[in-house]
Amino acid sequence: MEQERLIRKLNSVGKEVFVRYYYLFRDFASDNVSRRSAIQRLVDENVSNEDGAWMRLGNARAIFNERGNCHALLLIQHSQRLSDRTITLARKIAKEDC
Numbered sequence: 832m833e834q835e836r837l838i839r840k841l842n843s844v845g846k847e848v849f850v851r852y853y854y855l856f857r858d859f860a861s862d863n864v865s866r867r868s869a870i871q872r873l874v875d876e877n878v879s880n881e882d883g884a885w886m887r888l889g890n891a892r893a894i895f896n897e898r899g900n901c902h903a904l905l906l907i908q909h910s911q912r913l914s915d916r917t918i919t920l921a922r923k924i925a926k927e928d929c
Contacts, residue, residue, distance in 0.1 A: 832893075832894065832897040832899035832902070834902075836897075837894065837897075837899045837902060837903060838906070840890040840891075840893050840894050841890075841894065841903050841906065841907075843887070844856070844887045844890045844891045844894070845887065846910060846913055846917070847914075847917050848878060848887060849891065849894075849907065850904070850907055850920050850921045850924065851917075851920070852872075852873070852891075853900075853904075853924050855869055855872060855873075856869075856888070856891035856892070856894075857895055859888055859891070859892060860892040860894075860895035860896055861895070866885075866888070869884070869888050870884040870885060870888065873887065900928070900929070901928070901929035904921045904924060904925040904929065905925065907921040908921050908922055908925070
């Protein structure tokens with residue numbers, strides 16, 4: 832995935848949200864979780880309203896389908912604006928999944 836496109840998609844999902852819901856997004860991108868179920872989880876956990884959840888899911892799916900997920904995690908690890916907790920979780924996920 833082209834870096835500029837990846838950054839736009841990642842910013843649309845939200846870096847912290849991408850890390851926090853990484854496995855949900857991965858499972859959705861691989862069709863292991865239904866659209867309705869994924870949207871409901873994001874809505875129930877007050878991440879987004881339904882339209883926002885669908886937008887986040889679509890952008891996250893594009894990141895995974897274009898094999899940009901590991902690069903996204905690397906970008907997140909080098910971010911200066913995220914919490915240490917988010918960066919640490921991004922490192923952990925990258926070790927497990929990349």
